[in-house]
Amino acid sequence: MAVDLLLGLQWGDEGKGKIVDVLTTSYDIIARFQGGPNAGHTLEFEGNKHVLHTIPSGIFHPKAINLIGNGVVIDPVIFKKEIDNLAPYKINFSEKLLISKKAHLILPTHRLLDAASEAAKGKAKIGSTLKGIGPTYMDKTGRNGIRVGDVLSPDWEEKYKRLTQKHLRMLESYNSSIEYDLDSMEATFSESIKALSKFKLVDSEQYLFEAQKKGKNILAEGAQGSLLDVDFGTYPFVTSSTTTAAGACTGLGVAPNKIKKVFGIFKAYTTRVGSGPFPTELFDKDGETMGRVGNEFGATTGRSRRCGWIDLVALKYSIQINGVTQLMMMKGDVLSGFERIKICTAYKTETGIMDYFPYDINSRIEPIYDEIPGWEEDLTKMSKVSQFPAKFQAYINYLEEALETPIKIVSVGPDRKQTIFR
Numbered sequence: 001m002a003v004d005l006l007l008g009l010q011w012g013d014e015g016k017g018k019i020v021d022v023l024t025t026s027y028d029i030i031a032r033f034q035g036g037p038n039a040g041h042t043l044e045f046e047g048n049k050h051v052l053h054t055i056p057s058g059i060f061h062p063k064a065i066n067l068i069g070n071g072v073v074i075d076p077v078i079f080k081k082e083i084d085n086l087a088p089y090k091i092n093f094s095e096k097l098l099i100s101k102k103a104h105l106i107l108p109t110h111r112l113l114d115a116a117s118e119a120a121k122g123k124a125k126i127g128s129t130l131k132g133i134g135p136t137y138m139d140k141t142g143r144n145g146i147r148v149g150d151v152l153s154p155d156w157e158e159k160y161k162r163l164t165q166k167h168l169r170m171l172e173s174y175n176s177s178i179e180y181d182l183d184s185m186e187a188t189f190s191e192s193i194k195a196l197s198k199f200k201l202v203d204s205e206q207y208l209f210e211a212q213k214k215g216k217n218i219l220a221e222g223a224q225g226s227l228l229d230v231d232f233g234t235y236p237f238v239t240s241s242t243t244t245a246a247g248a249c250t251g252l253g254v255a256p257n258k259i260k261k262v263f264g265i266f267k268a269y270t271t272r273v274g275s276g277p278f279p280t281e282l283f284d285k286d287g288e289t290m291g292r293v294g295n296e297f298g299a300t301t302g303r304s305r306r307c308g309w310i311d312l313v314a315l316k317y318s319i320q321i322n323g324v325t326q327l328m329m330m331k332g333d334v335l336s337g338f339e340r341i342k343i344c345t346a347y348k349t350e351t352g353i354m355d356y357f358p359y360d361i362n363s364r365i366e367p368i369y370d371e372i373p374g375w376e377e378d379l380t381k382m383s384k385v386s387q388f389p390a391k392f393q394a395y396i397n398y399l400e401e402a403l404e405t406p407i408k409i410v411s412v413g414p415d416r417k418q419t420i421f422r
């Protein structure tokens with residue numbers, strides 16, 4: 001029996017969906033613990049490609065139970081679309097998908113407030129996915145939110161109206177020019193709430209507690225990445241949830257001493273979508289090549305992702321905060337053909353050289369790079385470590401030594417099968 005945890009160590013989109021799908025065969029329960037439809041987790045197998053936003057990435061496996069925890073924020077409209085898109089797979093959702101009654105709901109007006117808040121920030125905008133994440137978590141911590149369990153309550157309509165009225169007054173104060181048709185948004189929302197209320201709505205912390213007593217294996221699936229964490233990320237250019245290991249405890253009700261392995265997942269380079277500091281960002285041909293070969297477009301918004309070299313200062317910080325026990329390196333295949341590979345080992349700042357992630361990550365930070373030779377070979381057809389070119393193996397060894405953590409999985413392509421265990 002164990003609760004293991006899988007987290008992104010960079011700014012999201014590390015490949016969490018793919019690896020959760022691969023690991024699901026070893027688990028009974030896959031549980032999302034934070035974030036909402038700002039996430040886009042991509043899975044590829046048997047020639048199919050899927051992007052999941054709210055539903056955990058174990059859903060395609062015949063046996064695993066998938067649980068949406070209390071720490072998640074759910075937009076019923078997006079959730080219903082996700083469910084409808086899965087129709088061809090004939091998944092028995094009434095058995096395989098559980099939703100916490102304590103998860104908070106994203107209302108149509110949360111999305112409007114997100115848009116108005118971003119518009120008001122002008123150039124300083126966060127680059128939010130505009131899914132209503134910030135306003136929904138604000139209502140949660142402000143003790144005004146509406147939870148999934150409320151949809152079953154007789155005063156649901158009244159709760160909904162009260163909060164929506166409040167949001168509309170706030171929207172007026174933004175004086176924003178965003179246009180919307182609330183009646184039509186509410187009609188779709190109302191239909192989606194009806195659909196949501198038919199799912200298995202549970203006291204998920206109790207369910208997980210009993211599952212642990214029965215010896216079930218649980219994998220907690222993180223969304224976003226550690227550098228987007230509301231406390232430890234590049235604030236204010238972050239999301240509104242705890243994306244780090246502690247978020248699994250509050251987002252599922254799992255006690256810290258029950259967590260065993262912490263899988264930290266990272267790309268062989270770095271990407272970021274949205275605004276905010278990114279010390280190793282490239283604005284040259286190399287960055288353009290990473291984006292093109294790596295197909296770096298947001299799975300939720302379609303925006304192009306900013307690309308740059310790997311950043312060990314940031315990775316060490318994420319490993320430290322999360323207590324990562326083993327690493328998974330994704331997208332090494334994308335770096336094939338680069339003559340030299342750069343590795344950021346420290347930052348040059350106005351106050352000197354720093355080898356840890358400081359409070360003030362800003363655009364004046366200059367990365368200090370080490371360089372190693374690149375490799376030519378295409379990795380995507382490889383299935384064993386022994387097939388790796390020596391120079392790629394040297395890159396893995398370099399990272400393992402510098403990060404003082406073993407790299408247990410190397411991914412060489414988007415498909416389930418392109419996953420190599422070490």
Ligand code: GDP
Pocket residue numbers: 008012013014015016017018039040041042043044293294298299330331332333334411412413414415
């Ligand atoms: P997530 O949000 O962490 O689940 O990651 P995303 O799905 O947003 O982005 C990862 C992208 O990289 C997806 O398009 C995956 O299909 C793709 N991908 C995952 N692993 C690999 C890999 O090893 N190589 C390549 N080339 N693509 C990968």
Ligand code: IMO
Pocket residue numbers: 008011012013014035038039040041126127128129130131133134222223224225228237238239240273274275299
């Ligand atoms: P997955 O789970 C990458 C980014 C947004 C924006 C900031 C705040 O697929 O890795 P929000 O919508 O939360 O208010 O946006 O966070 N962001 C992500 N970037 N992957 C994600 O999720 C992200 N979820 C949010 O681009 O910069």
Ligand code: MG
Pocket residue numbers: 012013014039040041042299300
């Ligand atoms: Mg993603």
